[in-house]
Amino acid sequence: MAFMSGFTPYFIAVFCVLIVCFWIQLQREKKTKELKGESDSTSKAKPWVDQDLQDDTEIPSPNQGDDEEDDPGSELDLPHVPYAPPRYAVDSMLERSRDFYTLLNQRRSVRFISPEPVPREVIDNVIRTAGTAPSGAHTEPWTFVVVSDPDTKHAIRTIVEEEEEVNYRQRMGNKWVKDLAKIRTTWVKEYLDVAPYLLLIFKQTYGIGTGGKRKTHYYNEISVSISCGMLLAALQNVGLVTVTSTPLNCGPRLRVILQRPTNEKLLMLLPIGYPSDDATVPDLKRKPLDDIMVHI
């Protein structure tokens, strides 16, 4: 014991140093993880993934089950009713399928939009159409914000261009900049001022039921994207154009100026209008059927 007591102070000193080293290492790892999680926008690992969209709101909190809305009078409790949609003869089906393909195949993403006014009722009907999309457990997790006020449009443009410039200059790798340069996208988006309407499509990451209880929105991003597909078809059907953009890292700022609640996240921003007289599009082709379809 006398021998042991001789080096105990040194032992303790060394032990303490190692404990401190271990603690520092743990803190450093923790910090790295946090940084990875929060500042991917400035890293090059996944620059095109909008951090704001990577919400964890689909993960229920431990006691979320208790807080959840039970929907006692939900419409989903309703009984079944017969369903008999219109039925077309084979010839008519073939013709309709060809005509609809022809119509939608004329659709292109257009960045040159005319300032001419567009009847509001047409936009309303287009959004009504988008609202017919299916959604996980019929939650209808979408909010369509239509902006025609010039000041708000300009404020949106300012935010989008500021973030886009940062995206291009700092966040993106050369590959992305090169990919987009090919379709002549830049961070100057004049159409955000010019188009008679900007449509900002928000996904509701969760719902709020009566009494403020949270309601899970299963597959909300997929549902809202499907709805957007119907919206694009509806726009094409009335001769209006748009470009489907996913404004990277603008979501939180745009949400604030549009006064949307925190359960809503911006998924897409679409300028809507007639094409301008001098509108052009890149002369690209679509894959032929055999490249996108397999039959078994």
Next chain:
Amino acid sequence: MAFMSGFTPYFIAVFCVLIVCFWIQLQREKKTKELKGESDSTSKAKPWVDQDLQDDTEIPSPNQGDDEEDDPGSELDLPHVPYAPPRYAVDSMLERSRDFYTLLNQRRSVRFISPEPVPREVIDNVIRTAGTAPSGAHTEPWTFVVVSDPDTKHAIRTIVEEEEEVNYRQRMGNKWVKDLAKIRTTWVKEYLDVAPYLLLIFKQTYGIGTGGKRKTHYYNEISVSISCGMLLAALQNVGLVTVTSTPLNCGPRLRVILQRPTNEKLLMLLPIGYPSDDATVPDLKRKPLDDIMVHI
């Protein structure tokens, strides 16, 4: 120095023990992280999230930039061409927007599908229409697998029902089971045998260019979902019905029996056909326009 050498062996022993402890701790943390990442399918944290869809293929590997396809002759290098889609008078626009809304508002998710044959050309045109959707950097990251072979349909049904039963009985919380019970979904999916076509929609999480180099597919899930929205509109337009399902945890097994490559992940499974004569749907309503639209 003589004093120092007296406890050096003890010092080394203690040091080694601490190093080992430190290493064990690190390994343990690593393991925890891996488990968290891989076994969520059996945990209750996020039971409705398909692990197979949570691919990390959008994260480039450190040297992926070098491996990536440069698309030297890409169609995106093409020059711009004038774009002048059909323009309708205001009255006509209004009428078209109303008619299209009426058509799509009749669409419902239908689980009662008739075995009657449907012309293949109609299905081809519907898929051609879906292929006109916009996609991130025009990557067209979709594969539509049309199955009419009865044995393959039955094999698909077997896999889907097996996984669904596990989902319902083990993976899902009470909340989810209750939500879906309301729309009378069970894990028995007779329509997968009965429907003349099953359409399995795969998202290509990355592309493979000439020479086997990887091509980044930006926003592939959103793009494929938009394409699915157009497909649903095209089906409704010809009087066919479907139900948009996202078969949880079936992706890898279905991918294998359909012999799809590993860059493709199953996003949706749609049985397609005429509605059966006794088809019913839950008598649910859609939100009115004012609940989904905000005007600024």
